[in-house]
């Protein structure tokens with residue numbers, strides 16, 4: 001199915017003159033996502049929050065079905081949470097780690113995840129090890145095979161790292177994890193909404209994602225998937241009266257479904273907005289979205305190569321919508337600020353957000369220009385022209 005870019009443009013609330021290439025930071029919500037939230041906020045102001053929730057209960061419940069359709073799972077395997085970090089942490093800190101347990105992860109792992117590993121290295125005596133990368137830059141699946149032993153408790157992989165075009169081979173990694181019965185946690189924060197995800201093909205036990213990035217949902221929204229067969233073995237790191245029932249003075253019972261990783265109070269407007277964003281992506285079709293994002297990013301990389309002082313730093317056999325580059329003699333923050341003066345949005349990816357990968361590759365701070373399917377070819381032309389004029393090589 002081809003994307004109808006005119007209809008997509010008509011749903012943009014933003015000024016069409018603005019070039020938003022910060023979709024891996026926070027994308028632009030389409031009109032239906034905004035309207036869904038505004039309508040619920042209005043209802044809360046008119047009726048009160050509890051009554052508004054009761055009134056919209058079936059729509060709130062439908063959010064779980066929508067996420068299930070997006071990643072090919074059952075609604076009971078989904079927890080809707082505040083962001084990707086909360087989702088990921090819930091699955092990570094629920095692991096019954098013992099001293100000496102090994103965690104295997106990617107070199108381009110996200111800072112927050114790695115900080116959590118380091119905390120448990122300190123507190124529980126686990127070991128964290130990075131799986132070497134191939135010459136193309138992705139996780140080396142053969143090297144992973146060679147690292148497996150009985151002490152590997154967890155394989156945790158960032159699908160699309162924060163700092164470049166890399167797409168890690170999560171399905172091949174999943175086959176290794178499944179073969180050895182090792183818990184497999186995938187950080188899909190930056191892939192959800194730009195890459196068609198199927199948890200059965202990935203064979204992960206848990207997967208986390210955020211709303212505001214490629215899903216074009218609201219800030220402060222995200223979700224966690226936990227495979228049904230893995231649920232019973234995972235006690236949430238925190239419990240409240242939503243995730244568990246107080247059954248006696250000394251006892252409680254956890255919810256049976258993935259909502260054991262949620263808690264009671266929620267921003268229902270954001271939750272409904274997340275559902276609307278997922279529905280919007282599903283209506284367009286994830287394969288069509290993925291194809292258009294890939295095409296636009298490849299074109300942007302190609303055009304950036306025309307500017308002598310610009311070096312694109314993306315790696316990986318397969319590359320996504322995130323395009324990162326450095327400019328000789330001008331730091332990334334200055335380039336991004338100057339682009340903003342021309343109404344072009346990018347962000348900056350510093351070495352500390354993927355420290356191991358950035359150190360290994362000697363990366364400076366990079367300008368991160370992340371495209372989405374609603375971006376246009378003429379925006380790429382204007383981006384490259386403007387950048388050329390900023391760096392004095394146009």
Ligand SMILES: Cc1ncc(COP(=O)(O)O)c(C=O)c1O
Pocket residue numbers: 083084085086110112158160161162187189190209210211222
């Ligand atoms: C790979 C990756 N994982 C996790 C996160 C955290 O997501 P959130 O801010 O929604 O918690 C980010 C945010 O940039 C990210 O790039």
